[in-house]
Every structure is written in C-alpha cells, then in structure tokens.
Amino acid sequence: MANLTDSSLGRPLDCDLLVIGAGAGGLSTAIVAKKHGLDVIVIEKDRHFGGTTAFSGGVLWIPGNPVSARSGVRDSREAALTYLKNETGAYYDAAAVEAFLDAGPEMVDWFERETEVKFIPTLYPDYHPTVPGGVDIGRSILAAPYDIRNLGADMDRLRPPLQTITFIGMMFNSSNADLKHFFNATKSLKSAIYVAKRLAAHLKELALYRRGVQVTSGNALAARLAKSALALGIPILTGTPARELIVADGRVTGALARGPNGDLRIGARRGVVLASGGFSHDVQRLRRAYPHVRRGGEHLSPVPEANTGDGARLAEQAGGRVDIRLKDAAAWMPVSRVPLAGGRFGVFPHLLDRYKPGIIGVTRQGKRFCNESESYHDVGAAMIEACRHEAETAMWLICDHATIRKYGLGFAKPAPVPLAGLIAKGYLTRGATLAELGAKAGIDGAALEATVREYNLGAAQGEDRQFGRGSTAFNRYLADPANRPNPCVAPVGAGPYYALKVVMGDLGSFDGIRTDTVGRVLHDDGSAIAGLYAVGNDRASMMGGNYPGAGITLGPIMTFGYLTARHIAGVPERAAPAARVQSLADAALAGAAASALDATAARSAQGAGNVA
Numbered sequence: 021m022a023n024l025t026d027s028s029l030g031r032p033l034d035c036d037l038l039v040i041g042a043g044a045g046g047l048s049t050a051i052v053a054k055k056h057g058l059d060v061i062v063i064e065k066d067r068h069f070g071g072t073t074a075f076s077g078g079v080l081w082i083p084g085n086p087v088s089a090r091s092g093v094r095d096s097r098e099a100a101l102t103y104l105k106n107e108t109g110a111y112y113d114a115a116a117v118e119a120f121l122d123a124g125p126e127m128v129d130w131f132e133r134e135t136e137v138k139f140i141p142t143l144y145p146d147y148h149p150t151v152p153g154g155v156d157i158g159r160s161i162l163a164a165p166y167d168i169r170n171l172g173a174d175m176d177r178l179r180p181p182l183q184t185i186t187f188i189g190m191m192f193n194s195s196n197a198d199l200k201h202f203f204n205a206t207k208s209l210k211s212a213i214y215v216a217k218r219l220a221a222h223l224k225e226l227a228l229y230r231r232g233v234q235v236t237s238g239n240a241l242a243a244r245l246a247k248s249a250l251a252l253g254i255p256i257l258t259g260t261p262a263r264e265l266i267v268a269d270g271r272v273t274g275a276l277a278r279g280p281n282g283d284l285r286i287g288a289r290r291g292v293v294l295a296s297g298g299f300s301h302d303v304q305r306l307r308r309a310y311p312h313v314r315r316g317g318e319h320l321s322p323v324p325e326a327n328t329g330d331g332a333r334l335a336e337q338a339g340g341r342v343d344i345r346l347k348d349a350a351a352w353m354p355v356s357r358v359p360l361a362g363g364r365f366g367v368f369p370h371l372l373d374r375y376k377p378g379i380i381g382v383t384r385q386g387k388r389f390c391n392e393s394e395s396y397h398d399v400g401a402a403m404i405e406a407c408r409h410e411a412e413t414a415m416w417l418i419c420d421h422a423t424i425r426k427y428g429l430g431f432a433k434p435a436p437v438p439l440a441g442l443i444a445k446g447y448l449t450r451g452a453t454l455a456e457l458g459a460k461a462g463i464d465g466a467a468l469e470a471t472v473r474e475y476n477l478g479a480a481q482g483e484d485r486q487f488g489r490g491s492t493a494f495n496r497y498l499a500d501p502a503n504r505p506n507p508c509v510a511p512v513g514a515g516p517y518y519a520l521k522v523v524m525g526d527l528g529s530f531d532g533i534r535t536d537t538v539g540r541v542l543h544d545d546g547s548a549i550a551g552l553y554a555v556g557n558d559r560a561s562m563m564g565g566n567y568p569g570a571g572i573t574l575g576p577i578m579t580f581g582y583l584t585a586r587h588i589a590g591v592p593e594r595a596a597p598a599a600r601v602q603s604l605a606d607a608a609l610a611g612a613a614a615s616a617l618d619a620t621a622a623r624s625a626q627g628a629g630n631v632a
Contacts, residue, residue, distance in 0.1 A: 035061045037588060038275055038288035039295055040262045040331065043071020045556020046295030047245040047256075048131070048578045052585035054252045055134060061286060062254060063277050065261035066326040067177070069246050071297050072528055072557065073574065074179035075322060076238030078163035079142065080578060081571035082124040085161055087132075091141045093158035097121055103146065103153025103568065111346070111564025115537045120562060120579050127582040128161070135248035137241070138164040145493040146569040147395040156493045160570040163241035168233050170247055177258055178246060180231055181239045182322055184358050184366040184431055241574070260284065262330060265292060265338050265552070272338060272551035290588050291551035294541070295581075298529035298557030299329030300350065305342075309349040309531055310524075312404050312413035318523045320355050322367040331558035332533060338549055340541040341534040346565035348530065351573060352400025354415070355525035358431045359445040368431045370417070370522060374399065375498040377510030378423035380475060381415045381522070383407065386458060386467030388475065389415070391487040393495040393508045397567035400524060416463055417520045418472070420513045427500070430520045439518075449519040461519040472512045482506035528573055532560040539584035553588065555581045 037053050039046045042064035050060045068074070083100030104117050131137040144160035168175050225233050235243060249256060259280050266274040266287070274287040299305045300321040306313045313319050321327075332342040354374070358366040373379055374392045381392045381399070383406050390402035407413040417429060425435040432442050442448045451457030454472060458465025478485035482505040490496055490508035499507035533554040535541055540548035556577050563572055 032285040032287055033061065034287040034289070035059045036288065036290045037061075037293065037585075038063070038286050038291075039293045040275065040334070041065075041071060041295030041297060041556065041558070042069035042246070042256050042258070043295065043297055043556055043577075044073040044241060044245060044574055045297075045558070045577045045581050046071070046293065047242075047249050048581035049293050049295065049553075049555050049585045050254050051135060051245065051248050051252065052130075052582050053589055054249070054254050056586065056589035056591055058290060058585075058589050060254050061288075062249065062256045063260040063262060063275075063286070064256060064258045065296065065330065066179070066324060067259045068179035068324075069177055069256050069258055070179035070239070070242030071295075072323045072327065073238045073245075074242040075182045075324065076241075076527070076574065077570070078236070078238035078241040079144070079160050079571035079574060080128070080139070080162075081160050081569045081575040082128055082579070083121060083159045084125045085128050085139075085159070086125055087128060087139045087161045088141050088158040093141070095155065095158050099153045099155065100159070101153070103151060103155075106151050106153060107148065107566045107568040108562070108564035109566070113562055113564075116562040119537045119583060120576055123583050124575060124579045127579045130582065131578070135244070136170075136251070137244045137248060140164050142570070143497070144570040145497055147398070147494050147567060148569075149493050154568075163237065163244060165234065165236045166240040166243045168235055168239075168243045169229075171243060171250070174246065174250060174256075175229070175233070177256075178239070178243055179324070181235065181237070182366075182369075183360075184322075184368040185371070186232075238574075262296075262334060265334050267338060270550060272549065275334075288551070291553060293539070293584065293588075294331035294335060294533065294552070294554040294558045295556045296329075296331035296558055297324065297327035298532060299332050300327045300526050300529055300557075301325055302327075302329030302332070305329050305332065305344075309344045309529070312407065312524050315408075315413075316411040317407070317413035320357060320367045320523055320525045322353065322355060322369050322525055323528060327528075327557075331554060335533045335541050335549075335552065335554060335558075338541070338552055339543050340549055340552065340554075341544050342532060343534050343560055344531050346531050348397070348401050348404075348565035350526035350529045350531070351567055352397045352404070353525045353527050354396060354400055354403065354522045356430045356447070356520055356522050359442075359447055366431075367525060369396070369525065369527075370430060371396065372498055373417065373427060373429050375495070375508060376423070376427040377479075377500055377503045377506070377508055378512060379417055379419045379427070379429065380472075380512065381417050382463065382468060382471060383415055384410070384412075384463055386464035386469075387471055388486060391484070391489045391495065393489045393499065395494070395567055396527075400526075403522075403524060412523075414521055414523050416461055417522060418457070418468070418512065419518055421516050421518070422513055423510075424518050429518060430522075432520070447520070449521075450516055451519075452516050454515070454517055457517045457519050461521070463519065476511040479509050479511040482509050484509050528557040530561040530563065530565050533558050535559050537580075537583070538587040539580060553584050555584050 036058040037060045039050045039062045084095045139161040145156045146154040262275045264276045277284045300323045354370045356368045389406035428434040449461040454469045455465035458468045490506040539553040541552040
C-alpha cells in the first residue's frame with residue numbers, strides 16, 4: 021500500500037492506479053483493480069465518500085442477473101438486446117451494449133462473492149415494458165440494507181442520505197410494508213406500535229451516533245463498497261480534489277491534488293481513472309447541454325454539490341473529448357424547492373406522488389401535458405418539451421384536500437403531519453376553488469377548471485382518456501393498488517385544492533467523456549489517451565439519452581468499472597462471455613429450485629421509494 025505518511029512531509033505518493041472520485045464508479049473500479057493485484061489510491065473532492073450513489077435508490081439494472089435468477093426469474097439476453105436497440109435508437113452502441121450484457125451478470129456474481137456488496141431482488145418493471153424486449157419484472161436489483169457501524173471510525177465519512185427524502189434522518193426499510201405502516205399509523209394499532217418502535221430505535225441511533233445507522237438503498241450500496249475498499253487497504257482520501265493531471269511523453273502518469281494538509285503529487289504507474297460524478301453542477305456546461313437552462317429556466321439538481329464537472333475538465337485538458345450531443349443530456353428528475361431551517365433550502369425529487377390517483381400535473385397554462393405516471397425521466401423530458409416556448413420550465417402538481425391528506429404531496433407528508441407550515445412558507449399553495457388556486461399559483465384558472473372537468477369525466481370510470489395513465493405495469497407499480505379499477509387514476513374531488521410548483525433537476529449527466537468500451541478516454545480522432553480512463557457519470561452513457569429502467573445508471577456504472585479495472589490490471593479477455601453469463605443464470609436457477617422466492621416474498625424486498 022502507498023506510504024501515506026509521505027504526504028505529511030510534502031513528498032509525492034506513488035501507486036499503480038489513482039482513482040478520482042469515491043462513488044460507485046470509482047470505488048467499484050478501485051476494488052476490482054486491488055483484487056487483481058494493483059496498488060490503488062482513491063481521492064475524493066468532498067469531505068464524504070459515496071458520491072451520488074449515497075443519495076440514490078441503490079438499484080442496478082442488470083439483465084440476466086443471478087440475483088433475480090435465484091428468485092426464479094429467467095431473462096433472455098436476446099430480449100434485453102432488442103430492448104436496448106429500441107431504447108437507444110440512433111445512439112445504439114453495439115460494442116458497449118454487448119459488453120454490458122455479457123459482463124453485467126458476471127460483475128454482480130463477482131461482487132457478491134468477493135466483497136461486502138450484497139443485493140436483493142425487486143419487482144420493478146422496465147420503465148417501458150410494452151416496448152419490444154421489455155419485461156415486467158427481473159432486471160432491477162437493489163443493494164441489501166446495511167449497518168454502517170461496520171465502517172467503524174469511517175462511518176462519519178459516509179455521505180448521509182438526502183435530507184428531503186428521510187423522516188428526521190430515518191431511512192425506510194426496503195419494503196412496501198414499512199411505508200404502509202407509517203401511512204396507517206393513525207388508523208391501525210398494529211401500525212402505530214410498529215411506527216413507535218421504529219421511531220424509538222432511530223432516536224436511540226441519533227443519540228448514540230448522531231445519524232441513523234441502519235441504512236438502505238444507495239446509502240447501503242455506498243457503505244458496502246466503501247467497507248470493501250477500506251478492508252482491502254485502499255486509502256480513500258476525502259477532502260482531496262484533483263487539480264491537474266500529470267502527463268509525461270503523451271501518457272497520463274498521475275495527478276496533482278490538494279489535500280487537507282497541502283498539495284499532493286500522486287504518481288500512478290498504470291494510469292488515472294476519472295470518476296468525479298459528471299457535471300450536474302457545472303453551470304457553464306449546463307447552459308450548453310440543457311435546453312431549459314439555455315432559455316433561462318431554473319435547474320435544481322439533488323446530486324452532491326461537488327459534482328461540478330471536474331472529470332470532464334481534466335479530460336479536456338489532456339486532449340479528451342466531452343460530447344454534448346444528446347437531446348436529453350441527463351437523467352431528468354422533476355424536483356421542488358423545499359424551505360428548510362435557517363433560510364436554507366433543499367431539493368425534493370418527485371419519485372412517488374405523481375403515480376398516485378387524484379394527482380395531476382399542469383403547465384402555467386393550466387393544461388395537462390403528459391402521463392404523470394411515467395418515469396421521472398420521461399415526465400422531465402415532457403416538461404422540457406411542453407415549455408419549449410417559455411423562459412421557465414415548470415409544472416404544478418394539483419390535488420384536492422382528501423388526496424394530499426392520504427398520500428402527501430412532495431415534501432408535504434400525509435395526515436396527521438400538518439400542512440400549515442409549508443403553506444406559510446410558500447411551498448404549497450392552497451385555494452378554496454380551482455380558480456382561486458390558479459390565481460394564487462400563477463396558473464390560468466379558467467383553463468385549470470376546464471382541464472379538471474375533462475380529466476374527471478374519464479377518471480370517474482378509472483380512465484385517463486387523454487394520456488392513458490395506468491396502462492402499463494410500470495405506471496401501476498408505484499400507484500395505489502387499493503384504488504379500483506385503475507390504481508393511478510381517480511377524480512380530483514371537492515376543494516380546498518393544493519398546488520405544488522415543480523421544476524427541472526437531474527440524477528446525473530448522460531452526456532460526458534468519450535471513451536471506448538473499456539473506458540479509455542479518446543482524442544477527437546478516436547485514438548486513446550494513454551493512461552487515462554473514465555467511469556461512472558463522467559463517462560458518456562450508453563443509453564443514448566433514454567432511461568429504460570430502474571438502475572440504468574448504477575448497473576452500467578459498476579459493470580464498466582469492473583471491465584475498466586480488469587483491463588488496467590491486464591486480466592485476459594474472457595472466453596465465450598455470453599456462455600459464461602448463461603451458465604451463471606442457469607446455476608442460480610438450479611440452486612434456487614427448492615427455495616425460490618414467490619412474488620409476495622419478492623415484493624417484501626422492494627423499496628417503494630427507491631430511485632435508480
């Protein structure tokens with residue numbers, strides 16, 4: 021391992037591989053490289069490790085994965101290939117897709133076997149299950165919950181979960197049942213007791229550790245990866261931003277960084293991996309890449325503020341290319357601005373409310389513009405298109421009093437949590453009538469009344485006659501199964517009414533550094549820059565600006581991190597990779613014959629609030 025005491029003396033550090041960034045991309049690459057014999061150092065700009073992963077749902081989209089196979093689900097590689105061809109369209113990259121489909125299941129098997137990382141199945145449908153090759157279940161898997169006390173003294177360096185989607189810092193267990201207890205706490209003695217116990221345990225954790233220690237979703241994945249890296253002796257130097265790459269004779273041989281104790285010069289014999297999380301907070305690049313920002317609209321990303329495009333900048337300085345080519349240059353996420361204590365504000369990602377019956381979304385003109393129960397990315401893309409002639413890209417979620425008290429709306433919680441504070445702070449707008457609501461919120465009130473009348477005509481029969489809401493398995497997945505006949509559709513009933521303004525955000529950039537399949541950063545002419553690699557959201561996405569399913573960021577991120585590390589370590593190409601993948605799935609199915617999970621058990625492992 022590198023002699024880290026050298027840094028305190030102002031002398032350089034040396035390693036085989038330097039990884040810049042400590043999210044899933046950087047940590048997975050570091051772990052695989054270390055396991056294959058390389059001396060690795062990870063540096064992280066932020067004071068926390070975990071990157072965007074720690075804020076995410078911790079879901080990986082991996083067709084043919086062994087985790088789903090163990091629960092009795094069989095997937096077809098041919099179907100997945102067909103699906104990706106349809107989803108990526110003109111941006112289909114055959115080499116990247118083939119490599120992903122071949123290596124993804126092997127990556128999952130390797131991490132579960134070799135590291136602290138463990139996964140559980142989900143019931144997520146593909147986001148477009150009616151597209152040829154799409155499926156209703158089996159391609160998305162979720163990081164298993166984790167007790168972060170296993171990190172020991174490094175627990176405080178793990179990025180906490182996103183504040184706006186926790187309840188006093190508490191993460192929900194990865195099951196629909198957990199959330200149902202919280203929703204039913206005032207209606208059921210059993211649920212009330214359950215909630216009381218959960219709150220008591222969490223408050224005890226806060227008193228002892230100043231944070232919740234039983235984590236789920238992306239926080240669990242980040243913790244598991246960090247634990248695996250640290251157990252291997254990989255230094256994770258937080259608060260250490262990279263400033264400049266070192267280039268000698270046309271090859272990247274290290275980087276200059278600034279640590280808490282001063283400047284560092286880190287030599288890297290095999291090269292440098294860029295894994296800084298993309299450019300979601302690089303204002304100048306956003307103006308080039310995001311159409312709503314170009315026309316003056318607001319953009320509020322919930323990803324870590326440290327994701328300012330450092331990897332892209334370093335790649336360009338070394339002669340690499342950062343493409344801005346996609347119509348949808350990021351994984352769009354509709355968000356709202358949440359007022360917090362001390363004049364601060366947070367960003368709330370709208371993951372669940374849009375699917376619930378009785379909630380609709382309208383533009384400033386008071387008109388619906390899409391199926392609100394499609395994925396966050398699809399609704400975001402529809403927002404950008406609907407507002408293409410406007411300076412501001414925004415929609416307003418609208419519902420009646422009974423609906424907001426049953427399901428909540430954005431950061432506003434269901435009953436019995438009061439709404440008055442959020443109304444007073446301007447987060448929610450309330451009106452006795454739709455016309456009054458429109459006047460207060462800045463929406464065309466007459467058009468809003470007409471929109472609700474038209475919507476209600478079909479909604480009374482459980483139909484969305486304008487946009488077909490509830491017509492796919494994915495639409496229905498996060499809705500309310502108790503609402504019949506359509507879990508996504510119910511009329512907007514009697515007032516008072518509520519409006520919540522939603523603007524554009526993202527879960528990470530899709531456009532990014534141009535690489536080859538194994539992650540080598542490329543010049544404009546397509547030649548590789550020796551010693552320089554990119555993984556994670558720094559690397560351009562293989563999805564072509566589309567979002568096919570839950571986990572299509574983290575799935576490829578860890579798969580290509582795995583492949584990039586193997587390439588750097590000189591691991592020979594696998595023989596007949598497709599056959600290897602099929603054998604993994606077959607073995608998992610065979611081993612699961614006596615204990616395959618049924619659909620009910622699989623549902624108990626699903627996190628209702630997860631985001632890919």
